[in-house]
Amino acid sequence: MSRRILVVCHEGRPEAVSAADKVSEDLRAHGIEAVRDGTAERAELVMVLGGDGTILRAAELARTHDVPLLGVNLGHVGFLAEAEQEALPYVVDRVAARDYAVEQRMTLDIGIITPDGREQHSWAINEAAVEKGERARMVEVTIGVDGRGLSTFGCDGLILATPTGSTAYAFSGGGPVVWPDVEALLIVPLAAHALFARPMVVGPSSVLEVEVLPYEDRNAVVWCDGRRMLDAPAGSRITVGRGAQPVRLARLAQVPFSGRLVAKFALPVQGWRGIRERA
Template sequence: MSRHVLVLTHPTRPAAQRSAEQVATELRRHGMTPVTEDEIAATEIELVIVLGGDGTILRAAELIRGRDAPLIGVNLGHVGFLAESEVDRISHVVSRAAARDYAVEERMTLDVTVTRPDAPPVRSWAINDVSVEKAERERMVEVAIGIDDRGLSTFGCDGVVMSTPTGSTAYAFSAGGPVVWPDVEAMLLVPISAHTLFARPLVVGPDSRMSVEILSRSYTSAVVWCDGRRRIEAPPGARIDVVRGEERVRLARFNLAPFTDRLVGKFNLPVAGWRGEHDNP
C-alpha cells in the first residue's frame, strides 16, 4: 500500500519550488508517493512536509484540518518557530519520515465565535492567535473585556490579541505578552496600545472563556483575524468569544530537546556566563 505525503510549499518563492522537487525525488526514492495540494481531497495522507515559514505551516494546518496527519515544517523563512528542520537537511527529513522516526506533539488551538448585531454568528479557529484590531488607523476601538462571562475592564485601544502558548512567540509577543512554554495548558489575552492604567497581559486557564465586546460607543468597527489568515468584520455591538479549540494540531518532531533550546536558537539569545548543569547546544 502506497504511503502518501503531502508536499506543501510557499507558492511564490522559486527556491521553495526547487526544494519541493527535491523532497518529491527523495520521497520516491524511499518508496513514498508525493501528493500536491490539488490531490489531497481524495487521498489518505500519512504526513505533511511543509516548505516555508510559519505562515506556510499555518496554511498547511488549514488545508488538512480534520485529518490526523502530522506536519513537519522545513524552514525557508526567518525565525520559523513551528519548523522542525532547516532547508539544508531535506534528505534527513525524508529519511526520518520514511522510517516513521519521529514523535507527534499535539498543540492547543482556539475556537472563536463572533456574534454581531442583526447577523448570524460567525465561527472560526486559530493555532497562534485571534486578534481584534481597529478598522481605522486614526481611531481607537472601544472594547470591554471579560473572562468567564464576568466583566474585567473597558478601554480604548488599537486591539486585543488572544493567543495559545504556541502563538505566545508571535503577535502576542510583539504586543508585550509573555512567552509561554507549549506544554502549558493556558491562553493569553494581550491588549495592544491600550489607553488605560490596567492593561496588563493576562494568562488564563484552558477551560476559561475570553471575551471582547466592541462597545456601541466605539468610533470605529473592528476586524477579527484568525492567525492573520481568516478575517471577520466586528462592528460596534459585536462580541468575540474565544475558548480552547476542540481540535488540536499535530506536529511531527525529530528533536525532543527542551523548548528553552529552541527559544535561545530562534531568538539568538545570549547565554554566555550560564553555569547550569546543562549547556545549550
C-alpha cells in the same frame, strides 16, 4: 496500503518550489507517494517547506484530516518549523523510517455575534487578533473572562493567543513567552489607554470575551492567524475558547523549548555554566 505524504511549499518562491521538487523525488525513491496538489486526506504526514505563513496555511489542510504536520524552515524565524533547509536529506530519511514523534498543540475556536444576530466562526493555532477597523481611530472594548467583565478601555487591538502563539504576534505585543506544553489562554492588549490593561494568562477551560462597544460606530476586525478575517462591527460580541480540534506537529528531536528559544531568537547565553558540581 502505500504511504502518502502531502508536500506543501510557497509556490511563488522558486527556491521553495525547487526544494519541494527534490523532497518529492527523494520520497518517491523511498517508495512513498508524494502529492504536491490536493488535500491531506489519506496522508500520513504533511511536509511543509517555507516560513511561518506557509506553515500556517498547511496547518489548515492538516487539521481538517487530523494529520501531523512537519515544517522545514525556508523563512526567517520559523517557530513552528522542526528543521532548517540544510537538513532536508536527513528529514526525508527520518520520515521514510517513520522515525518521528507527534505532539498536539492547543488551538482556539472563535465566534462572533454581530448586532444584527449574524454568527461567524473560525479557528486559530496562534492567535485571534481583534484590531481596529479604522487606522486613525482606537477601538473601544470591554473584556471579560467566564461571563464576568474585567475592564473597559480604548486600544489599538487585543490579542487572544495560545501558548504556541505566545512567540508570535502576542510576543511582539509585549505578552509573556509560555512553554507550549502549558495549557492556557493569553490576553494581550495593544496600546491600551487604561491603568489595568496588563497581559493575562488564564486557564484552558476559560472562555475569553470581547465586546466591541458601540462608541461612535468604531468597528473592529478579527484576524485568525493573520489569514482569515472576520468582521466585528460596533456592538459585536467575540468569544474565544479552547479549540475542539488540535493541530498535530511531527517532531524529530526532543529538544527542550528553552533550546528552541535560544536558537530561534539567537539569545545570548554566555556565562551559563549549567549545573555546578557540589564541592
